[in-house]
Amino acid sequence: MLETQEQRREAMFLALAQVPKGKVITYGNLAKLAGMPNGARLAGRLMCGLPANSRLPWHRVINSQGKLSLPEGSDGYCEQLKRLQQEGVEIHNGKIKLSLYAYSF
DNA sequence: CGCGGGGCGAGCT
DNA sequence: TAGCTCGCCCCGC
Secondary structure (H helix, E strand, O other), X not given: OOOOHHHHHHHHHHHHXXXXXXXXXXXXXXXXXXXXXXXXXXXXXXXXXXXXXXXXXXXXXXXXXXXXXXXXXXXXXXXXXXXXXXXXXXXXXXXXXXXXXXXXX
């Protein structure tokens, strides 16, 4: 399984869909959840390809450092930050407390 | 088919 | 805590 990129994309989306509101997940964990232990970068690549109006909670995906992995000042950065705060996720100095908001499965 | 680069991660200094 | 290096995987040249 997970041979074609279709399946991987699918798995990644399903995994992402499991992340509840008010929680966040790291690229690495998302990949693992999707059955790809080394798919962190792929996860990032996919997020990058998602349209801003996608139904998926792409904004709940952050890097293992608890930060948004986008360049500050970019549109996506603001958008993600905004949506997260809107869901009740507090951000301290651009960083999120994974110990509080990280989604575990 | 090699090479460099990316919305990554883990480990060492 | 901040940098750097190395390993992964996927893409474009």
